Amino acid sequence: MERVIAWLYEKNPGLDEEIAPDEDLIEARLIDSMDFLEFIDLLEEISGSSIDLQEVTIDDFRTLDRVRERFLTPSVAAAG
Numbered sequence: 153m154e155r156v157i158a159w160l161y162e163k164n165p166g167l168d169e170e171i172a173p174d175e176d177l178i179e180a181r182l183i184d185s186m187d188f189l190e191f192i193d194l195l196e197e198i199s200g201s202s203i204d205l206q207e208v209t210i211d212d213f214r215t216l217d218r219v220r221e222r223f224l225t226p227s228v229a230a231a232g
Contacts, residue, residue, distance in 0.1 A: 153220055159194055163187055173217045183213065195223045 160182050161167055167182070177183045183191055191213065192203055203223065212222045 153216065153224060155198055156194065156216065156219060156224075159191070171216060173220075174215050176214055177216070178210065178214055188213075195219065199223050 157171060160171060160177070164182055171177075171182065175182075192205075196203055201223075208222070212218060
């Protein structure tokens with residue numbers, strides 16, 4: 153998750169406050185349409201899995217909590 157947060161700060165150099173886990177990254181303009189595909193590439197690199205854009209919604213990228221839950225937490229099925 154540290155890499156995701158570092159990427160957000162890199163893309164938003166004027167940001168000096170902490171990003172709350174439940175902050176809406178899109179509404180706060182921390183991720184814009186120009187950076188969205190790069191953000192997806194970062195998540196794929198960190199997770200080691202491809203993200204099928206047919207199987208996700210914009211809400212899956214909306215908060216740090218949701219990103220962690222959806223892309224960076226191993227599923228129970230995979231662990232079992």
